[in-house]
Amino acid sequence: MSADVMPITKNTNSPAKAVDSPWKTAWRRFTKNRLAVIGFILIVFMFMFCFLGPLFSPYNLFDYNSKLKNLAPSSTYWLGTDKLGRDMLLRVMLAGRISLLVGLVATLITVIIGATLGALAGFYGKFVDTIIMRVADIFMALPSLPILIILGAVLSDLKVHPNIRIYYLMVIIGILNWTTLARLVRGQILTLREQEFMQATEALGLKDTRKIFKHLLPNTVPVIIVTATLSVAGAILSESALSFLGIGVVPPTPSWGNMISAANNLIDFRKRPWLWIPPGTCILITTVAINLIGDGLRDALDPKTKK
Amino acid sequence: MKQYIIRRLLQMIPTLIGISIIIFAISAMVPGDYITARANPNMSIEKQEQLRAIYGLDKPDYQRYFIWAGNMIKGNFGDSMQHKKPVTAVINTFVWNSFIIGFCSLILSWSIAIITGIFSAKFQYSLFDKIITLLVFICMSLPSFFIGLLLIKFLALDLKLFPVGGMTTAGLNGSGWIYIKDVIKHAFLPIMVLTMLSTGSLTRYFRTSMLEVIRQDYIRTARAKGLKERTVIFKHAFRNAMIPAITLLGFELPALFGGAMIMEQIFVWPGIGHVYLSSINMRDYPFMLGFTIFLAMLTLVGNLLADVLYGIADPRIRLK
């Protein structure tokens, strides 16, 4: 299917351009990976669908009409209508604006915090490791629900506008999730640190930052990618629950998470698949796309693959 | 190694104290208390004050912390306000039910994830790999309550293979084997869903880890030496691929006892997760704090275990 897993063959095919910077090489490799490009196109498509799509919709987010509730998909309402008679297609598109942002930004924050702290802990060990990992322990032990209730109350007391709260929400999801990745990265670095190539960097007298960010972290990219893919879907789904506590979006603003959760019983499940299949599919496409891009990135960044 | 473990155990003390302070501060900051959560329209102000005095909620926060922490050290978790029973008794009543399904799905999901992970990696981009990948993503794209309802609909209502919910048939007087069989029948669906949910992410991790290892030089060396593919995969690659898994295993310890809130709710499984959630909603502080501390201890022990296992699995790692 694809050549990206067979470094040996790839090696012979790649034109040797030793002068390229690693990033340039990575970009070249990424664009040559067909699946990764498909993933990239999918994501671009989802963004266009969600950000440009609503401009072409004849409906309005604030329209509600009890006479039109729960209509099945038809030529007027391509994806049917919801419990208040609102157009599902428009809602799915608008929901994506929130959900895509929440999913991607929250994941980015998780990855940045988790990977950096995990790498520092694994690389320096000793005191640094103890501090970072004990902080991680504390974070893991804290019950998230009460914390979120407090945050919701505080945001409400500060009269933060609900439209701005989703930015807090992204940060909060990111902060609550970093520990898993930090421990995973740290574990890998503990192993990597002892490998021969690190002794080589030692011998070359490289700076710590260079050792960490150029030699160690790239080797942990695979585990970062997996965590990131898993967390995109997770963040999109948790957003809806956070809304309830006053942190996320507020109805009528839709999100994929709150749309699926609104169809939370066996009857909707059986009788009205149009209420949950579209948002579910959108999350699925986004997750798959992120995963494809992730795989492509991994292959592109992987130092073990020869240039 | 022994010294390392002792040091880590000693570190747990300040960590736990820190956790206890933060958790208590959280409980003090959360809006409302048990009396406001009950929202009784007829309760007079005098009665509310009287109840707060009995529960000790009228004292300043720092004082309440020391009273609570002092009791905890003595092993006295206090009484759950909702259940009117000692917190430890409530935990003991529910936690084992959670453990049963947690443990079964742990074993199942790890076995399945290891096998599918290895094969997905071995045959990367094969049809098998793609199907597994897609299934994993579908499971992740729907909220878990949805997957639970889906299975209830098909397996319990349409095919009538399993009961809709509960842990035993109501009014069943059987004991011994009959009882065990009944519980297995009821536990099947929740275990299945839990397994499906956790297998997904585990498979991804194992697959990646395996892919990484397969590309390593020593595997190429092993292949070059002419070792059988099976030996290469299972003996050399597998062992090294399992190292990241150790971290994940550490997370499993608190999860085993923490309960699976959604699944317990959907399948009416009498587990601790649901009890914990309602203690948060109802501001049942003694239970909420007690159980959080219990989980915190398990988290610390789980992470310590993971670190110790690292050292055993990869002797190059120097734990200091």
Next chain:
Amino acid sequence: MTKKWSLTLVLVLALTMALSACGGNNKAANNEPAPTNSANTENTGETNTPAEPAGEEASGLIKAEDPSLSPALANNRKDTMIIGMTDPKGVFSPLFMETAYDYYVNYSIFNTLVAFKADGSYENSLAEKVDISEDGLKYTYHLKPGVTFSDGTPLTAKDYLFTMKLFHDATYDGESDVLSAHIVGGQEYHDGTASDISGIKVIDDNTVEITVSEYSALTPVDLGYVYILSEAYYGKDYKQGNLESVKALNSKPMGSGQYKLKSYTAGQEIVLEANENYFNGAPKIKNLIYKTTTDSTNLAMLESGETDMNEINVSEDNVEALKALGFMDINLLPNNGYGYIGFNHKLKKFQDQKVRQALTYGLNREDIVKGIYGPYADVINIPESKVSWAFTDENIETYDFDLEKAKALLDEAGWVVGADGIREKDGEKFKINFSATADNPVVEALLPIMTTNYKDLGIDIIAETLDFNAIIDKKTKGDFDMYFAAWGLTPDPDNTVYITNGAQNDTGYSNAKVDELMAKAKKEMDTEKRKVYYKEMYQEMNKDIPNIFLYQRNNMNAINARAQGFDISPYKDFPFSLYQVELQQ
């Protein structure tokens, strides 16, 4: 699994809980817990919504079409009935019970001197006769002779005295507020300065005389609606000032009621057995099991026959699904509670009656309520259940949705549309921060509709959903504009929600006329006279709009038609009639 997943789990669960159950908040909100139903048909006459097929019965009993469709699994339980319910906590003691579900179990096991009737007034139960002195301060209860506890020991007036002592104990931390009944000597017993309650005199085994220092219309209920505990059983190790030994029996209840507890498995089931000595006659069904169920699958359990009865969240979908099963009797009755939107009366803009009226006219309450509940909830205009004896619709303005009228009222009040389309008065923009409790399905329709409506009025509304307790907290601090929540309703109309500085009055509402009428009605023993006071009070509230009253919904009990004989009404929960219920073979 991993931390990330556990976070997701917590969150999604919070969400499902929030959507489905009403937490414990509404259900356990009052002494007479919310879920109830009845065979008595009180037609609402309010069935005409566009989305709903005409002729739909919105309230009352819908009989099963074909009881023979009942699944074999259910039919095979010849002498056992299984009632599903959400979340009993296992506090089987009339002293300490708090949730509606524990109440149900306790109703089945214990008895009171007086019990509630369909309209919220009361009748004798264990009492045969009650004498009330002229001045309303002395109450003599004559107990029915020959009543025994389920262990065979006789129930006497001494047990009543004993029970009252427990309620007065200083360490009593249950919800009953017996001290507010002002029994002479009660406070002294509570404080430990007396070892007996001087105001309760046991005349003989079947007669007890109670003296109170001040009375209200509620006194007969305060004194009579008491579940009687056996002194011989509960009093063995009880010492004044220490209820531990009584609490220890929370999981081993023993009373005079229809059933006795056989076994309890936490989170799973409560198995009860008929009390052959029950004073109203031995129950016809030998075994009764309360099984724990959950909102998302309780209907499925009825369908599979795993349960015979359950309270199901009322919605058009659920009613339709139950009807489609064919073998379910569906009981629809008004819930003892109502949803409302509260104003912060301390804020100047809400102190103007016209503004409050405008905000009511300008909100399409009909669409909100019908959108969620269809015909199974009514828009209300006074805070009283339509089945209560105190209910009135005489001269009650219905505030039908009318944007123009609302705009006119706002103009009159001096709030005129500014350059940006937002109304303003004295330089202040009309802005509302609105918080809604998350645990109510109505929020789904309320927020979009309210936002749209108020924007049309020229009001800048910023809406959010919040945790229930966070809203209570905001109320207590006074830091809010408007919020949505629900109140429970007690059988007696007396409450402290709308009186000036009342214990439950967090909105700062104050209206001298309401205060006066509420106080008068509380001091009046004659129900007919009280009716007049309350009518006048509700008319005043209807005009003054202390809150925007939103809806009273129905409760729905679904009962497998093989069980017949329930007598349920809003104030008389199903457990009271259990002993009459028969299983058709």
